[in-house]
Amino acid sequence: MASIPNLNSLRTGRRGPRLRGGRGGRAIPENDDSSHVEAAEAGRDKVIQQTDNDASSSRLSAVALGYLDDPYAPVFAAQGEQVVRRYPIINRGTYVRTTAIDNLVKRFLQHDPNQRKQIVSLGAGSDTRFWRLWTDAASASFAEVEYHELDFEANVNQKRASTRQSLFISDMTQKAEKGGWRYHLHALDLRNLTNKSPPPIPNLDPELPTLILSECCLCYLPPDTATSVLQYFTMNLKGLLGLALYEPIRPLDAFGKTMVSNLASRGIHLQTLQRYGTLEAQRQRLRLAGFNDGQGVRDVSQMYASETWVSRAERVRVERLEWLDEVEEWQLLASHYCVAWGWRGQGFGEAWQGLEGSRTSSEDRDDGLG
């Protein structure tokens, strides 16, 4: 689960032009005195903090109900947070998203297992994937991994505190280290990677085969900035390179329009959504960003119905966990999120062989809507 990059906090005290154009009309009066601006920004920070909690509590709900097996999730829950039961469609969506990204990651780590690998998770927030993967590493014969998480300082501080306070986590991290799995947590504003002299990412190995993960992260950046962030990695990493994205799509139909306006009213702006609003636009984006040896995309609804992503046995198991009454709503919600993957280099093509993600006739409907 990604936390949302806290762009607003970076603007504190900055004079000069503000990023008003792309921010959905949430204009700030130019003549406001600074205390007002700071208060407004603090308020927005809080909204963003709460959405981060949303993500972690959605995961907790899915874990508590048996959708996901993740003993590490409670460690990163907000302090004193009770498990709040989410609606069944949210639990199912959390399940599909997590297992789909896991599938891409695991295939990557299982391919050529003697070759050391690297994972870069953008806006990782309270994600538990490093520890979950390590738990399976021996039995699943995963390659050894340099695991990098990048996020804003506030989020990184919180995560660092959690990992240190929890004996369970710190113990696992140490064991992983002995097994050749290294965990790196970087406090880094992604936008700074687009500077002329970007800050270094310590221990990032430019030679290792690398998979970049962005679960609802790049979509909060202005589109050109998101492109530049990807360019940073495609230019600085020399070896095999793969990217796995999880993002909202289809902003132009009735559900999509409502989604955009509802999130905007919470101060959340999906800045890349209009540009990459269809599955085909996502493929094109990956191709142009340098992942030109192959691209695949599926929406979450397709993934849930596909044996490749959710086996029949798993689907039966999941559907027994809860009565899901809202079948039509599930179709709507799930068709507005996608997982996209693209790569540069033959190794990824082999690792991800059989994951069908090319265009289907059902996408023709998107054409009329751009």
Add this chain to the structure above:
Amino acid sequence: MSDLDKAIAQLRACRPIPEIQVRELCYKARELLMEEGNVVSVDAPVTICGDIHGQFHDLMELFRVGGDVPDTNYLFMGDFVDRGFYSLESFLLLLCLKVRYPDRITLIRGNHESRQITTVYGFYDECMRKYGSANVWRYCCEVFDYLALGALVMGAATELQPSEAAFADANSQATMPSDTEDIEIEILNAAGQVLSRFPRNRNQQKPPQQDTSQLSDPPNSPAQDQTPARNGAPGTGATSSSKGSTPNSGGAVLCVHGGLSPLIDSIDKIRLLDRKQEVPHEGAMCDLLWSDPDEIDGWGLSPRGAGFLFGADIVKCFNHKNDLSLICRAHQLVMEGFKEMFDSTIVTVWSAPNYCYRCGNVAAILELGEDGSNAGYAPRSNGEVGRSHGGVLAERGAMEQRAGPGRRYRVFDAAPQDGRGMPAKKPVADYFL
């Protein structure tokens, strides 16, 4: 002003009534519902409504569009509670109206009128939040157990009197049937303007969903198209096989929340069920509240984990055997507000616009007019047993379809945002972030 009228006024303002009054109301409502049969008979004219789901302000919009109680005769097909912010106010208002005007409003049970479902989908939490205890939830659940399972609308006219309203789009008037033709379907917007009309005997009829685009968003969006393929083409395909020459002889219209059951082949069998209980996990009563029509042959497993899927053959056979011209049901979100299927032998009516404040759909209600010759044919409350004998049917061709009633759909959007006083604490995890 009686206490009941005061409670109605208070609830219309979206303010909950005190617990003690809820208890009294629920007691009275139970007494009333207890006397109803499993299948209530309702005389046309009637306005049939689908799911409400606690969207109180949209319920007020529905009354504005469809007319107020008791001026308009209403039939609500269940799912009053859960999901929306105001399940309590919505359900209690409907219940007050039922007690106040028992002959002008009919409430039947939806799958959300259940203890188990309301603890998952919000009504229980809402009662706890608003009263601090589960008492009110418990009183309401006791009422749920007495709600009828279905309704049979009698005396609906096959001919639709064209409304005298203006056309929403003046250009479309030319392409529509003239007033002298027999109108089978008319679609109006919230302002009462005609969006489209469909005559009974023309073969080249187009699905009316094309015209609902004037109301809100383009109908051919990927979202709707990606609702399961089993839903078939959205909108209606008005029947061309119906007998235009025999007006006003339409069969009855069965209204039920979900659909049919493999255990039920006649309406009389519904009448024999013991309904006064929590909705079971399986069996005929469960199926009536949970099943969905689908583009399949026969019966199929439901993705909901309860009830079944049933195909066109099942509907046509059931309608024929029971002398029905139409089954009217709710239960499934349809982006256009209503959807006719299987040569207009079954229709889904959905009355919660922008469902969950998230789906962007429009809502609809269905008006069935009164057939003068048949008025007062059947009394309300316990419909007579033994309608579906087969004697008359034997004279008609095998599986011949009854001419459906004339249908006027009123389509409407969500109530304006500013008027609804959204609660400060919005629900979280509406989306994946």
